[in-house]
Amino acid sequence: MDRGLYLASVFLITIGLLGVWLGAFAGVSESFIEMTPPSLAVFLLGLFLLPIALFKGGPPTADAYVPIAFLFVLGFLLIGWGFMFGGEGETVILGTQEMYLVMTEYAFNYTNPDIAVYQNYLIRVTLDNKGEVQHSFMVLGVSEDSGYIDPDQVYTVEFVINQDPGVYEYLCTVPGHREAGMYGTWIIQEPPENATATGE
Numbered sequence: 698m699d700r701g702l703y704l705a706s707v708f709l710i711t712i713g714l715l716g717v718w719l720g721a722f723a724g725v726s727e728s729f730i731e732m733t734p735p736s737l738a739v740f741l742l743g744l745f746l747l748p749i750a751l752f753k754g755g756p757p758t759a760d761a762y763v764p765i766a767f768l769f770v771l772g773f774l775l776i777g778w779g780f781m782f783g784g785e786g787e788t789v790i791l792g793t794q795e796m797y798l799v800m801t802e803y804a805f806n807y808t809n810p811d812i813a814v815y816q817n818y819l820i821r822v823t824l825d826n827k828g829e830v831q832h833s834f835m836v837l838g839v840s841e842d843s844g845y846i847d848p849d850q851v852y853t854v855e856f857v858i859n860q861d862p863g864v865y866e867y868l869c870t871v872p873g874h875r876e877a878g879m880y881g882t883w884i885i886q887e888p889p890e891n892a893t894a895t896g897e
């Protein structure tokens with residue numbers, strides 16, 4: 698057995714497995730998804746080198762199989778975990794949309810404009826509270842509540858649009874503010890036809 702090559706292949710398999718898991722199953726971030734093909738290559742290279750290392754110069758000793766058994770268990774756990782809890786990761790992010798919203802009493806961008814976004818896009822909203830009181834931002838059924846944002850505070854929220862195309866509502870969740878008019882229409886559209894999984 699070639700011990701150096703053996704350790705190198707176990708290392709490559711571990712790194713590759715982790716990368717594939719982060720990208721394909723657990724990741725919602727574009728950078729992790731982009732990591733999937735190179736991670737898979739690293740994983741396969743490790744798998745290819747492992748038997749070469751094991752059988753070089755005679756049959757391998759029994760203890761050489763312990764890390765391999767460990768890797769198999771780890772692999773099953775990671776991928777099982779990914780399937781169970783990585784639902785978000787199944788959304789392929791096609792691109793990023795950024796927007797800037799000024800919050801005042803009692804509107805977003807003074808007129809509560811209709812906001813159109815694409816399905817399967819990462820949305821980055823910069824919230825700038827230029828008002829006199831706290832405000833918040835939420836898209837009903839789409840995003841989480843930003844929490845209260847103080848006057849003069851700028852706060853950024855990010856979320857992935859994995860809901861169906863349709864009409865939703867964005868609003869300020871501070872009590873009384875929606876009633877005072879602080880809400881607008883949020884439209885989810887089909888992604889553009891030329892969108893690719895690598896983003897823009």
Ligand SMILES: [Cu+2]
Nearest residue numbers: 832869871874
């Ligand atoms: Cu408000």
